[in-house]
Amino acid sequence: MPKVGMKDTRKQQLIDATMESIAELGMQNTTIVSISKRAGMSSGIISHYFGGKQGLIEAALRYLLEQLGKELRERMAKTDGSPEQRLDCIVEANFSEFQRSALAAKTWLSFWSRSMHEPGLKRLQQINNARLYSNLRYSFAQVLPAGQATEAARQTAAMIDGFWLRSALSLDPMESFEAGERLTKQFIHDTLAKAGATNSAN
Amino acid sequence: MPKVGMKDTRKQQLIDATMESIAELGMQNTTIVSISKRAGMSSGIISHYFGGKQGLIEAALRYLLEQLGKELRERMAKTDGSPEQRLDCIVEANFSEFQRSALAAKTWLSFWSRSMHEPGLKRLQQINNARLYSNLRYSFAQVLPAGQATEAARQTAAMIDGFWLRSALSLDPMESFEAGERLTKQFIHDTLAKAGATNSAN
Amino acid sequence: MPKVGMKDTRKQQLIDATMESIAELGMQNTTIVSISKRAGMSSGIISHYFGGKQGLIEAALRYLLEQLGKELRERMAKTDGSPEQRLDCIVEANFSEFQRSALAAKTWLSFWSRSMHEPGLKRLQQINNARLYSNLRYSFAQVLPAGQATEAARQTAAMIDGFWLRSALSLDPMESFEAGERLTKQFIHDTLAKAGATNSAN
Amino acid sequence: MPKVGMKDTRKQQLIDATMESIAELGMQNTTIVSISKRAGMSSGIISHYFGGKQGLIEAALRYLLEQLGKELRERMAKTDGSPEQRLDCIVEANFSEFQRSALAAKTWLSFWSRSMHEPGLKRLQQINNARLYSNLRYSFAQVLPAGQATEAARQTAAMIDGFWLRSALSLDPMESFEAGERLTKQFIHDTLAKAGATNSAN
DNA sequence: AATGAATGAGTCTTCATTCAT
DNA sequence: AATGAATGAAGACTCATTCAT
Numbered sequence: 051m052p053k054v055g056m057k058d059t060r061k062q063q064l065i066d067a068t069m070e071s072i073a074e075l076g077m078q079n080t081t082i083v084s085i086s087k088r089a090g091m092s093s094g095i096i097s098h099y100f101g102g103k104q105g106l107i108e109a110a111l112r113y114l115l116e117q118l119g120k121e122l123r124e125r126m127a128k129t130d131g132s133p134e135q136r137l138d139c140i141v142e143a144n145f146s147e148f149q150r151s152a153l154a155a156k157t158w159l160s161f162w163s164r165s166m167h168e169p170g171l172k173r174l175q176q177i178n179n180a181r182l183y184s185n186l187r188y189s190f191a192q193v194l195p196a197g198q199a200t201e202a203a204r205q206t207a208a209m210i211d212g213f214w215l216r217s218a219l220s221l222d223p224m225e226s227f228e229a230g231e232r233l234t235k236q237f238i239h240d241t242l243a244k245a246g247a248t249n250s251a252n
Numbered sequence: 253m254p255k256v257g258m259k260d261t262r263k264q265q266l267i268d269a270t271m272e273s274i275a276e277l278g279m280q281n282t283t284i285v286s287i288s289k290r291a292g293m294s295s296g297i298i299s300h301y302f303g304g305k306q307g308l309i310e311a312a313l314r315y316l317l318e319q320l321g322k323e324l325r326e327r328m329a330k331t332d333g334s335p336e337q338r339l340d341c342i343v344e345a346n347f348s349e350f351q352r353s354a355l356a357a358k359t360w361l362s363f364w365s366r367s368m369h370e371p372g373l374k375r376l377q378q379i380n381n382a383r384l385y386s387n388l389r390y391s392f393a394q395v396l397p398a399g400q401a402t403e404a405a406r407q408t409a410a411m412i413d414g415f416w417l418r419s420a421l422s423l424d425p426m427e428s429f430e431a432g433e434r435l436t437k438q439f440i441h442d443t444l445a446k447a448g449a450t451n452s453a454n
Numbered sequence: 455m456p457k458v459g460m461k462d463t464r465k466q467q468l469i470d471a472t473m474e475s476i477a478e479l480g481m482q483n484t485t486i487v488s489i490s491k492r493a494g495m496s497s498g499i500i501s502h503y504f505g506g507k508q509g510l511i512e513a514a515l516r517y518l519l520e521q522l523g524k525e526l527r528e529r530m531a532k533t534d535g536s537p538e539q540r541l542d543c544i545v546e547a548n549f550s551e552f553q554r555s556a557l558a559a560k561t562w563l564s565f566w567s568r569s570m571h572e573p574g575l576k577r578l579q580q581i582n583n584a585r586l587y588s589n590l591r592y593s594f595a596q597v598l599p600a601g602q603a604t605e606a607a608r609q610t611a612a613m614i615d616g617f618w619l620r621s622a623l624s625l626d627p628m629e630s631f632e633a634g635e636r637l638t639k640q641f642i643h644d645t646l647a648k649a650g651a652t653n654s655a656n
Numbered sequence: 657m658p659k660v661g662m663k664d665t666r667k668q669q670l671i672d673a674t675m676e677s678i679a680e681l682g683m684q685n686t687t688i689v690s691i692s693k694r695a696g697m698s699s700g701i702i703s704h705y706f707g708g709k710q711g712l713i714e715a716a717l718r719y720l721l722e723q724l725g726k727e728l729r730e731r732m733a734k735t736d737g738s739p740e741q742r743l744d745c746i747v748e749a750n751f752s753e754f755q756r757s758a759l760a761a762k763t764w765l766s767f768w769s770r771s772m773h774e775p776g777l778k779r780l781q782q783i784n785n786a787r788l789y790s791n792l793r794y795s796f797a798q799v800l801p802a803g804q805a806t807e808a809a810r811q812t813a814a815m816i817d818g819f820w821l822r823s824a825l826s827l828d829p830m831e832s833f834e835a836g837e838r839l840t841k842q843f844i845h846d847t848l849a850k851a852g853a854t855n856s857a858n
Numbered sequence: 859a860a861t862g863a864a865t866g867a868g869t870c871t872t873c874a875t876t877c878a879t
Numbered sequence: 880a881a882t883g884a885a886t887g888a889a890g891a892c893t894c895a896t897t898c899a900t
Contacts, residue, residue, distance in 0.1 A: 056884095076366065076368060093886090094871085094887065162365065162417070163364065163366070166362075166421065167277065168278075179421065201438070204435055207418065208415040208418060209407060210414065213410040216413060219367065219377055219378065219381065221378065237407055259859095283893085283894060285895095293861090296861055297860065304895075304896075305894095305896090480770070480773030480774075496881065497875095498877090502880080502881070507874060563768060563772060567766050567768065568684060568769070569825065608835060608839055609839050611822065615821050616817040617810075619814075622772070623772065623778070637810055638814075641843075663863090688891060689890085697865090698866060700864070700894085701865080702892095708891075709890095709891065
């Protein structure tokens with residue numbers, strides 16, 4: 051237990067250092083040395099714990115995905131479960147404080163790019179993309195007809211990712227993230243309201 | 253003139269080869285050799301024409317941006333200039349055949365990621381982001397009040413980039429691009445329609 | 455005594471594991487981990503018992519040499535001591551079951567190569583080479599004149615090592631070892647017979 | 657022609673430097689840097705010409721084998737082709753000046769050891785071993801009955817390799833090589849003489 | 859103008875050794 | 880006594896750049 055805990059602590063420190071390095075230097079300029087130096091450890095430790103640089107990179111992406119899932123579950127547990135609140139939760143999870151950090155944001159973007167040509171990363175990304183879409187669609191479907199729910203889910207997913215992407219590249223990321231969260235929620239509410247109006251008109 | 257033409261031809265061939273290599277191998281695995289081999293030229297020519305690998309990368313991004321601007325201008329010239337048609341043009345330009353090609357899509361994504369840490373690329377990206385937003389805002393502002401126009405423009409820009417990003421990573425990029433174009437236009441029309449309803453109600 | 459015995463047992467297990475690793479992976483790919491894993495011990499134990507990898511390697515060679523000496527002494531004790539029988543004993547010891555094992559054979563060859571550039575190993579090898587030659591020469595000298603005995607001893611030593619070398623590299627080591635033993639003995643007998651004929655003719 | 661010549665020159669210089677390094681430092685301590693420094697070139701050139709260190713190592717072994725074959729063919733061309741002279745040629749080729757050089761001798765021994773665990777090298781070694789045996793057997797068979805020819809060929813091959821091996825490890829390699837050549841030839845002559853005596857007795 | 863051979867700094871990885879427990 | 884986590888030096892390999900032709 052103490053040793054395992056120690057081991058996990060060091061692994062987490064390396065994952066943190068990896069995200070820091072990617073955020074600061076870019077994935078291109080992130081090396082085993084830039085990571086291990088940030089973690090205050092030797093370079094050999096990376097191969098020791100993760101089998102190599104690639105293993106650490108994948109572990110870092112997996113960590114980001116886990117954090118995202120965790121944020122969502124935590125928020126979901128606190129809502130009354132109405133579709134609108136659930137949709138808001140999804141948006142909030144994707145724009146949470148952690149996800150907004152330059153650290154996470156820049157790391158995500160690096161992973162997106164790299165995952166196009168690395169099967170291991172690509173699979174992780176696609177699972178995450180599918181999860182976001184499927185969560186959105188499920189909640190929309192409780193209010194909208196199937197076809198409209200599908201379309202609204204796709205639009206919302208795109209808007210989340212799009213705001214997120216533009217924020218990461220923005221000159222004022224904080225303002226951009228805040229606006230992104232607000233405008234995405236607004237889009238969702240408008241979409242639900244429009245449906246409500248249509249339904250009540252019928 | 254003939255020499256300059258020859259020179260420009262060769263430069264363009266190198267830019268094409270760069271995008272091909274990035275699309276196929278990823279930016280990570282794209283080397284001076286992988287590019288020059290694709291172009292059927294020597295590796296030294298890249299330094300000769302572009303001052304180095306970095307110069308060629310930037311030239312390739314500049315080319316993508318020019319293509320996007322060109323698509324937009326060509327489409328704009330054919331419309332009657334109504335706000336709705338102008339907005340559709342913007343969407344269409346961003347989802348044009350060229351932009352949809354795996355070649356362009358993967359290259360864009362690589363540039364996005366890399367531009368976070370390279371000032372030269374970052375500046376080009378931000379100019380483009382600002383241009384898209386400003387074009388959208390201008391047209392929305394002809395129909396909507398300033399505040400709403402700003403919001404609609406931000407939402408639309410995010411949706412375009414978001415669909416575009418998800419398409420590039422999608423298992424079925426073609427379907428994803430088509431749906432993206434259709435759903436973005438639909439969002440614009442709904443937004444304009446809602447405003448029209450509100451206005452006419454006044 | 456019990457503790458020393460325990461210690462010696464562990465040291466021998468490490469020597470065995472060293473030969474196994476060299477036989478299986480080659481000296482090139484034999485590491486402290488590949489050895490200690492085979493012995494079911496920790497990697498640190500090697501430095502603890504042998505002062506380092508090099509110490510273990512030398513201990514393993516010393517063990518092989520001891521085995522060879524032991525085989526010879528055991529066989530010598532059972533003969534009536536005639537020159538021909540003594541010579542046969544020497545050959546038999548060099549082609550004994552243990553020496554034939556792929557384990558010993560491959561390890562020997564690795565040591566030969568390495569001993570060229572490591573004084574510690576080289577000294578051990580030269581002692582062994584000298585011992586073989588001197589044993590052969592002693593027995594030949596009881597039958598042949600000094601000059602002929604010297605030549606016969608050198609030829610026999612070369613033939614033993616040569617057969618041994620070719621067997622270790624052969625596609626069918628077992629057949630090769632058997633033939634080597636038989637043909638070396640035959641050479642010895644022919645050499646002695648020729649001398650006898652010459653002598654009796656005089 | 658000039659470029660190819662230049663290329664071949666550089667490749668040969670690298671092969672020479674490889675043998676020098678192996679002879680001086682051992683294969684264990686021979687690195688890309690120890691080779692390229694000796695050749696007066698950069699370390700990158702090795703990958704450029706041979707695809708990597710392993711490719712250069714194999715090229716060096718191939719070169720040694722070619723030299724051996726060449727020595728044999730040159731000597732064969734000058735004999736009247738009698739079995740005895742042919743056998744002497746084979747011995748002489750295996751103990752030629754080049755083969756005697758500490759450079760070649762130590763390199764051979766390193767290859768022998770290493771070829772046990774590297775298929776590429778092993779194949780080359782076995783071809784050479786088979787060639788030596790087959791050449792010897794052919795010439796013996798012109799004088800001796802098949803069975804005796806086979807045995808004599810095996811004995812001679814072993815003696816050549818054995819003398820060669822002991823010379824490489826000897827304190828006085830030159831004397832050892834000379835004695836090896838002389839005593840191997842003597843063995844051959846004795847073997848042929850014995851057969852002649854037997855035949856003429858019939 | 860164009861080539862591509864050559865360079866060598868930079869990267870990841872391996873592994874013998876050390877040392878706190 | 881024994882472990883194995885951690886280190887960091889040394890290795891092979893990659894690749895953008897240079898430059899003689």
